[in-house]
Structures are given as C-alpha cells and as structure tokens.
Amino acid sequence: MVAVRVAVVPTPAGGARLRVLAEDGRPIGGAQVHADLVEAVGVLERAEAPRWVMANTMELYPRLLAAGVTVTRCHDVELAEALLLGYAGRWGEPRGLPAAWARLTGAPVPPDRPPRSRDHQPTLFDAGQSTPGTPSGDDPLDMLVAVHQAQRERMDAIDRPDRFHLLVAAESAGALAAAEMGHAGMPWRADVHSALLTELLGPRQAHGLPPRRLGELSERIAAALGDHRLHPDSPAEVVRAFARAGIRLPSTRSWVLKEIDHPAVPLLLEYKELYRIYTAHGWSWLASWVRDGRFRPEYVPGGVVSGRWATRGGGALQIPKAVRRAAIADPGWVLVVADAGQLEPRVLAALSGDDRLALAGGGGDLYRTLADEVFGGDRKRAKIGMLAALYGQTSGEASTLVAALRRQFPRAVEYVERAARIGESGGLVRSWLGRTCPPATAPAVSGEPDPDEDGESGDLSLSPGRARARGRFTRNFVVQASAADWALALLATLRTGLTGIGAPGDRPELVFFQHDEVMVHCRSEDAPEVVALVERSAASAGRIVFGDTPVRFPLDVATVDCYADAK
DNA sequence: AGTTTCATATGG
DNA sequence: CTCGCCATATGAAACT
Numbered sequence: 001m002v003a004v005r006v007a008v009v010p011t012p013a014g015g016a017r018l019r020v021l022a023e024d025g026r027p028i029g030g031a032q033v034h035a036d037l038v039e040a041v042g043v044l045e046r047a048e049a050p051r052w053v054m055a056n057t058m059e060l061y062p063r064l065l066a067a068g069v070t071v072t073r074c075h076d077v078e079l080a081e082a083l084l085l086g087y088a089g090r091w092g093e094p095r096g097l098p099a100a101w102a103r104l105t106g107a108p109v110p111p112d113r114p115p116r117s118r119d120h121q122p123t124l125f126d127a128g129q130s131t132p133g134t135p136s137g138d139d140p141l142d143m144l145v146a147v148h149q150a151q152r153e154r155m156d157a158i159d160r161p162d163r164f165h166l167l168v169a170a171e172s173a174g175a176l177a178a179a180e181m182g183h184a185g186m187p188w189r190a191d192v193h194s195a196l197l198t199e200l201l202g203p204r205q206a207h208g209l210p211p212r213r214l215g216e217l218s219e220r221i222a223a224a225l226g227d228h229r230l231h232p233d234s235p236a237e238v239v240r241a242f243a244r245a246g247i248r249l250p251s252t253r254s255w256v257l258k259e260i261d262h263p264a265v266p267l268l269l270e271y272k273e274l275y276r277i278y279t280a281h282g283w284s285w286l287a288s289w290v291r292d293g294r295f296r297p298e299y300v301p302g303g304v305v306s307g308r309w310a311t312r313g314g315g316a317l318q319i320p321k322a323v324r325r326a327a328i329a330d331p332g333w334v335l336v337v338a339d340a341g342q343l344e345p346r347v348l349a350a351l352s353g354d355d356r357l358a359l360a361g362g363g364g365d366l367y368r369t370l371a372d373e374v375f376g377g378d379r380k381r382a383k384i385g386m387l388a389a390l391y392g393q394t395s396g397e398a399s400t401l402v403a404a405l406r407r408q409f410p411r412a413v414e415y416v417e418r419a420a421r422i423g424e425s426g427g428l429v430r431s432w433l434g435r436t437c438p439p440a441t442a443p444a445v446s447g448e449p450d451p452d453e454d455g456e457s458g459d460l461s462l463s464p465g466r467a468r469a470r471g472r473f474t475r476n477f478v479v480q481a482s483a484a485d486w487a488l489a490l491l492a493t494l495r496t497g498l499t500g501i502g503a504p505g506d507r508p509e510l511v512f513f514q515h516d517e518v519m520v521h522c523r524s525e526d527a528p529e530v531v532a533l534v535e536r537s538a539a540s541a542g543r544i545v546f547g548d549t550p551v552r553f554p555l556d557v558a559t560v561d562c563y564a565d566a567k
Numbered sequence: 568a569g570t571t572t573c574a575t576a577t578g579g
Numbered sequence: 580c581t582c583g584c585c586a587t588a589t590g591a592a593a594c595t
Binding site: 233235251252253254272273275276279280281308315316317318319320321339343344480514515516517 | 573574575576577578579
C-alpha cells in the first residue's frame with residue numbers, strides 16, 4: 001500500500017526514524033530506523049511522495065536540500081500548532097513540538113527554543129531527542145506522531161475544516177518553498193552591486209569611513225546652513241541647524257523637508273537617499289549576505305501575524321529599487337517576475353462576495369473602473385477611497401470617499417466595517433482560510449501608562465482610542481491575511497508545477513517571494529512555459545482558496561535579465 | 568558598556 | 580488631541 005503520510009525525525013548520528021501514517025494520522029506499523037536520513041527520505045520520496053510530517057521544516061529541510069533531496073509535500077507540526085492555537089484564541093503560547101506534546105499529556109509546557117542564528121552549526125544537542133523542559137525518555141517520533149494525530153482531530157473539529165486543512169497545507173508548502181529559496185538564493189552580481197555603489201557614493205573607503213560623496217554632501221549642507229560641521233544623519237542636529245537659520249522643523253522627514261525652500265534641502269534629501277543605501281545595502285550588506293553569486297536571506301514563514309513572511313536578516317523584503325540592478329540572471333537564464341496587481345481589493349471582493357466589485361476588477365485596472373463608476377473618472381480618489389476602506393483611514397476626505405464607495409459596493413464595505421466593529425468590541429477575526437488575529441493585548445506593559453487608558457481594574461473592554469486602533473487592525477487583518485492565504489496557495493501550486501519544467505539538473509528555481517510577488521530563475525528557453533505556469537497558478541490559487549468566484553487575479557509578468565527591469 | 572527606544576528609511 | 584494596515588533595518592539618542 002502507498003504511504004500517505006510519513007512522520008520523520010532525525011537521529012543525532014545523521015540517521016532517521018520514520019513511521020508510516022494513515023491520512024488521519026494513525027500510525028500504520030512500527031517505527032523504521034534508517035542509518036541515513038537523506039537516503040531514507042530520498043528513496044521514499046521517489047517511490048511514494050508521501051506528505052512528510054515534520055516537527056519543523058525550516059530546521060530539517062535545509063539538510064535534505066543540501067544533500068540534493070527535495071520533497072513535494074509536508075505537514076509542519078509547529079506551524080500547524082501555531083495556527084490551531086491562534087484559532088483557539090491562544091495566540092502566543094509555545095508552539096514547538098515539546099510544548100504541543102506537553103499540552104497533550106498534561107505536563108508543564110516548556111517555552112519554545114529561541115530561533116537558531118543564521119550561521120549556527122547544528123550540534124548533536126539540536127538534532128538530538130531531548131529538549132529543555134521535556135522529560136527525557138519521551139521518544140521524539142512518538143511525540144511527533146501523537147501531536148500530529150491530535151492536530152488532525154483538532155482541525156476536523158473546527159468550523160470550516162476544509163478551509164483550515166488547506167491553510168495548514170499551504171503554510172507547510174510555504175515552509176518548503178522558503179527553505180528551497182534559502183537554498184537556491186537570488187542571483188546577485190556582487191560586482192554590479194559594488195560598481196553601482198561606487199557610481200553613487202564614490203569609491204569605498206577604508207575602515208568604514210563614509211564614502212567621499214557623503215562627506216562632500218555633508219560639508220555642502222553644513223555650509224548652506226552656515227555651519228562648519230554637521231552630521232546630516234542626526235535629526236537633532238539638523239533641526240537645530242535649521243532653527244539657527246530661522247526655520248522651525250517638526251521633524252527631518254523627507255516629506256517635511258520637501259516643503260521647505262532652502263538651499264540645504266535638496267542636498268539633504270540627496271544625502272538621506274545615499275546614506276540609506278550606504279548603511280542598509282552598502283558594501284557591508286554585500287559582504288554579509290551575498291556569497292557565490294547568490295543573495296541568501298533567511299525567510300521566516302508565518303513570521304507576520306497576517307501570514308506574510310518575515311526575514312531574519314538580509315532585509316530581503318525591503319530591497320530598495322535602486323539596488324535591484326544587481327539582481328541579474330545567470331548567463332543563458334532569465335528572471336520571470338510576476339506580481340499580483342491590486343490584490344487586496346480583489347481579495348475583498350472575493351471575501352465579501354461583492355460581485356459588482358469583482359466585475360470592476362475584471363478589466364485589469366480595478367481603480368480605473370472604480371473611478372469611472374463612482375468617482376467621476378478620478379482614479380486617484382478611487383484609490384484613496386479603496387485604501388481608506390481597507391485601512392480605516394478617516395482623515396481628510398477619506399470618509400467621504402468611503403461613503404461613496406459604500407453606495408456602489410455595500411457588501412465589500414460592510415465586510416471590512418464589520419471586521420472593524422468586531423475588533424473594537426474586543427473580538428477575534430479570521431482570514432478566509434481561518435488564520436486568526438491575535439487577541440487584544442493587555443495595555444501598558446511597562447513605562448508610562450497610556451493616557452487613553454483609565455485604570456487597569458480588570459476591565460476587559462478597550463478604551464475608545466485603543467478600540468479604534470484595534471478596529472483598524474482587524475479591519476485590515478481580514479483582507480491582508482486572506483491575501484496571504486491566496487499568495488501561499490499561488491506559491492504552493494507554482495513550486496509543484498516548476499518540477500515539471502526544464503531538464504533535470506536545470507530546473508527552474510523559485511528564488512524570491514514577497515507578499516504578492518514571485519520570481520523564478522530559469523533557462524531562457526523555459527521562460528514561456530514558466531510564464532504560463534505562473535499565470536495558471538494564480539488562477540488556480542483563486543479557485544482553490546475562494547472556490548467558485550467571479551473575481552480575477554491578474555498578474556503582471558515580466559521576463560527579464562535584471563530585476564530592476566521588471567517594473 | 569550594554570540595552571532599549573526613537574527617528575527615518577525601505578518594502579508590500 | 581489625533582486618528583492609515585503589516586513589516587525590517589540602521590544609527591542616534593536615551594536609558595540602565
């Protein structure tokens with residue numbers, strides 16, 4: 001019989017212990033012991049491609065990838081635990097296997113281990129069976145099997161189990177993709193990056209001395225303000241210098257400075273831009289994060305409450321446009337870059353079943369249609385109105401614009417307003433697939449008491465100010481988290497499909513994922529097939545997540561040599 | 568000296 | 580009185 005699911009734990013000596021499971025998680029037969037983890041997984045994957053049940057994908061899978069073994073599907077017990085805890089309103093409790101096992105057996109719940117650092121070498125201890133706080137003698141494979149089985153039962157017991165199963169599968173697939181992306185890395189030309197820095201900043205100086213261009217600018221800024229010396233990166237100094245020149249600044253933010261008519265302003269703006277690149281994406285960034293022609297950040301699936309990914313170093317999700325010129329495909333290869341346009345309003349249309357809004361997104365530019373239907377052709381206002389509805393903005397003319405939207409799209413607007421009301425009254429909201437927002441936290445952890453908070457006398461209701469903030473959060477959560485549901489489904493479909501394209505050994509590789517954008521590195525001749533696959537995956541993600549919906553999720557797809565040319 | 572918060576930038 | 584969501588990362592400033 002074909003193994004549907006297989007639980008796997010590594011042994012300290014590089015081996016593995018496996019147990020075949022039925023779909024519901026019940027073990028079939030006893031534990032198998034293998035001397036070689038990589039071989040055991042590789043053989044079974046090729047033969048039966050089961051869903052691998054693992055405690056933590058990001059810890060185990062990189063070892064398999066390093067040895068050339070990929071797997072198709074998994075169930076990540078830790079990620080599933082976090083989703084289940086969140087669903088139950090127990091957000092923030094330890095979610096690791098030892099903690100889940102302790103809850104199952106009624107033992108004291110140990111805290112989660114802190115995440116390992118990036119250049120941490122696995123030790124016998126890490127790979128081993130005992131974990132701090134766990135009674136030794138508990139077999140990790142037994143723990144894994146039992147916790148997984150219990151998770152399957154908990155998943156079946158909640159509302160909309162079909163969607164929640166999808167969520168766990170998508171979250172797990174995301175973890176596989178994250179490990180694979182960390183393994184592949186984004187093609188990155190250090191020489192191009194360095195040349196770009198030199199062009200912008202002047203040649204690199206020794207000992208972290210600021211590059212010449214920054215020094216020159218700061219001298220000219222000082223001179224323009226009648227000073228001898230000035231650190232333009234110190235907001236306090238800049239404010240003081242302007243004060244001496246008779247200009248009072250509330251802050252030194254770019255948009256504040258832009259309103260000021262003074263010769264130092266353009267210099268200062270230029271300085272800020274260059275300084276930012278120098279400190280955040282300069283030579284030291286290059287040295288820390290780019291090796292062997294690849295940028296390898298550390299992705300953290302499920303790292304953001306809304307289900308978006310985070311990174312633990314490298315800042316992969318904030319790569320400035322200016323340095324994207326260094327992301328260049330290998331010779332003979334290209335980058336297929338695809339991003340979902342206007343994803344959040346489209347997701348709102350699907351969530352709320354607002355078919356009129358769905359229709360408005362049918363023509364490609366949703367804001368354009370909105371503008372023509374509601375705002376007398378004013379696209380800018382249409383966009384502000386929609387974003388105000390999604391974020392809860394009330395200042396300026398935002399309320400008026402949202403009210404206008406509501407007249408034409410009552411279901412969509414009511415959906416987010418309802419989420420806001422639930423949040424304001426202290427309730428929980430969920431994404432379409434069931435990812436749940438964290439509960440309202442107890443205010444004033446330390447320091448100054450919140451002026452908006454009158455008393456801490458065990459009153460669970462929120463103060464008006466906090467309640468409104470909470471409402472904006474839950475309002476946005478339902479949309480942002482459901483958009484993340486969709487994006488994960490896209491990613492999962494895409495990564496599976498890619499294994500069928502290209503020649504073995506020269507497969508397209510997923511190298512980047514950023515909220516609503518994916519990047520595939522592939523041979524030029526495979527690009528058309530990849531483009532078609534990405535587009536199919538987007539459409540299929542819409543159906544998988546939202547079922548039968550008229551909402552379209554169009555992608556902007558570009559096949560380029562260089563990331564900077566994608567948009 | 569080490570740690571935390573603030574200000575400002577980047578991304579979606 | 581103010582009122583736009585989610586993040587990461589850096590250096591300066593403030594704090595222990």
